[in-house]
Amino acid sequence: MISNGRLEWPAFALALLMLIGVGQAIGQTPPTGVAAPRLEKRGISSQLIVDGKPFLILGGELHNSSSSSLAYMRPIWPRLAAMHLNTVLAPVAWETIEPEEGKFDFGVVDGLIQGARQNNLRLVLLWFGSWKNTYSSYVPAWVKGNTERFPRVQTSDGRNTERLSPFSATNRDADARAFASLMQHIRETDGDVHTVIMVQVENEVGVIPDSRDRSAAANAAFTAAVPLELTSYMQHHRAALVPDFRAMWEANGGKTSGSWEEVFGRSALTDDLFMSWYYATYINRVAAAGKAEYPLPMYVNAALIRPNSQPGQYNSGGPLPHSMDIWRAGAPSIDLLSPDIYLDDFAAWCQKYARPGNPLFIPETRGGADGAANAFYAVGQVSTIGFSPFGIDSEDTAAAFPGAESGNKEKPRGAPIGDAYATLSRLMPLILEKQTTGEIGSVVLEGEAQRAARISLGDYTMTVTRSVNVPGDAPAIGARTSALFLQTGPNEYIVAGSGNALVTFASSTPGLPIVGIESVDEEFFEGGQWVPGRRLNGDENSQGQALRLSGDDSAQGRVYRVRLYRYK
């Protein structure tokens, strides 16, 4: 038990045990003195570095309440490890660690770290502090019950909502103290082992259903001048601002001083930008307090905007594409602004967030067959540092493959995410290397209507066309199909993917010479290395004219090595 931030003996003994015992047993103890997990620019990408090496998060986020009970978690850990996850995203609630003001209890946190270590998994902890999906339902009872001391977001008729107001320094400082204690505890118990590799600060913040807080403190801030830190950031970064944001500012005269409505115009979107600044600066203080104790990479996550919805119908003030510059100016202690992508246009949302200075991390998204296809896209085309379907503890094999059976009777299908992660984890060293050089790319066909997509990599252009089943193929496993290309030589690619597709190859320079397939070999990962299987020709590669990807590839642990040649 920890009281007032000080470690008492039983907890100290447990911490020591966790550090020297379990960590070593599963090979998570890095050599002494290895720096804490961090983000680092390597070649053309930014990567997460864990124990001195690049790391790709093949993750999954638990349902919101699972991590509150260590007993509930006990059977879940090994299932997640068996699905080839390397990282679990697990909530830690303010109400759990500080049930009484100033008295901390890290029993559940310690148990989560232990459970992860025993199953050779890393953790991203999700700080459910002041806000979770706009609400403040995870704050301790002593905060919940005292609305005088801990003021709320109010509606225009002066009524409190169940959301702490970001305009209160008392709210912010109480959250920051709790978060700092958590980070101090993680440093003390995990600072040499690095089971915890990253932290999410709050969860899907913003205001709903109004476009902004209408409390007296919020109204005063709204009519006051836009803070100088923001206007000078906008001036200094004008050329690099997100185009929509810059256009909105400039359409209103590009003013460098004035109230929020003077600078950005009178609209609900201005309310959204205003809330963004105050959420960002509040969360920045919480994150900075935590980083002062233990500087792990930290991010915030965004609930995205459905088409045609207005601020307040979506989380007004969240880290959305149009307010990214406000968040970056207001929250320099936050390393990443990350999208929770449940909407259909997965690739477009990835591209909106994978911006210079904001490496992509996808903390929440769909699992199942859609997730499997999206994972290949995200690692290949937008160099994500991690991918993480939500509700991973109930990822359901049967539901993901209604009525489908494996083409190969010897190997029943696993969960599609597990199969995709098996392939991606085996390819991981190559993926991480190629993310730094750009010799990697992928496409995703997002719905039945999208028949084909093209990608150029090196001297070749690949066309990936959705294919219907032919005898011997696996059943189509969903509307999404993806293909990942890793260039391993001037004329050679490793190809993996999800779904049935035909891949044809052409020269990136139009005209002669003609590109032909020299060979296609299937490869399987055995005994820690890739070994060749069949040389595929004839019916198996459309008489030498195409590579055929099957929806069964990941389940079979199969990738392809394709060699091309040119002729006149």
Ligand code: DGJ
């Ligand atoms: C998004 C939230 O961030 C998660 O915590 C969870 O509530 C999911 N929505 C549920 O779909």
